[in-house]
Amino acid sequence: xxxxxxxxxxxxxxxxxxxxxxxxxxxxxxxxxxxxxxxxxxxxxxxxxxxxxxxxxxxxxxxxxxxxxxxxxxxxxxxxxxxxxxxxxxxxxxxxxxxxxxxxxxxxxxxxxxxxxxxxxxxxxxxxx
Numbered sequence: 001x002x003x004x005x006x007x008x009x010x011x012x013x014x015x016x017x018x019x020x021x022x023x024x025x026x027x028x029x030x031x032x033x034x035x036x037x038x039x040x041x042x043x044x045x046x047x048x049x050x051x052x053x054x055x056x057x058x059x060x061x062x063x064x065x066x067x068x069x070x071x072x073x074x075x076x077x078x079x080x081x082x083x084x085x086x087x088x089x090x091x092x093x094x095x096x097x098x099x100x101x102x103x104x105x106x107x108x109x110x111x112x113x114x115x116x117x118x119x120x121x122x123x124x125x126x127x128x129x
Contacts, residue, residue: 003060005033005051013049016066017083020102024123025085032128033061037086037094039120039127040109044086044094068093077115082108085124094120094127 010030014020034048050064051057065083072084072093079095083103086094091112096103105123121127
């Protein structure tokens with residue numbers, strides 16, 4: 001279930017991830033920190049950003065982007081410049097890639113089996129439910 005997110009938690013995530021999040025993604029995640037998107041004939045669970053407002057929100061954001069990205073980086077062939085923003089539950093991830101000190105708007109599908117990275121949307125807005 002999506003829930004709103006305060007700006008300070010977005011800034012905290014940017015520091016932890018080492019780059020500024022894209023404008024459209026920031027706006028979307030502030031309105032619905034979590035939830036689902038539809039892409040590539042699949043439903044994807046969006047990783048929220050960590051929200052420490054209260055115990056309930058902390059629990060609901062336990063699978064946050066920073067944590068999920070750290071786990072993804074243990075997979076062979078996961079792009080070093082990418083962050084994991086959603087999962088289909090079968091190992092594949094939707095990712096954003098860093099360009100210099102910021103992450104680009106383009107959403108990629110990363111296949112855990114092949115390591116292939118395929119652009120699937122110009123931004124999160126194009127796949128949000």
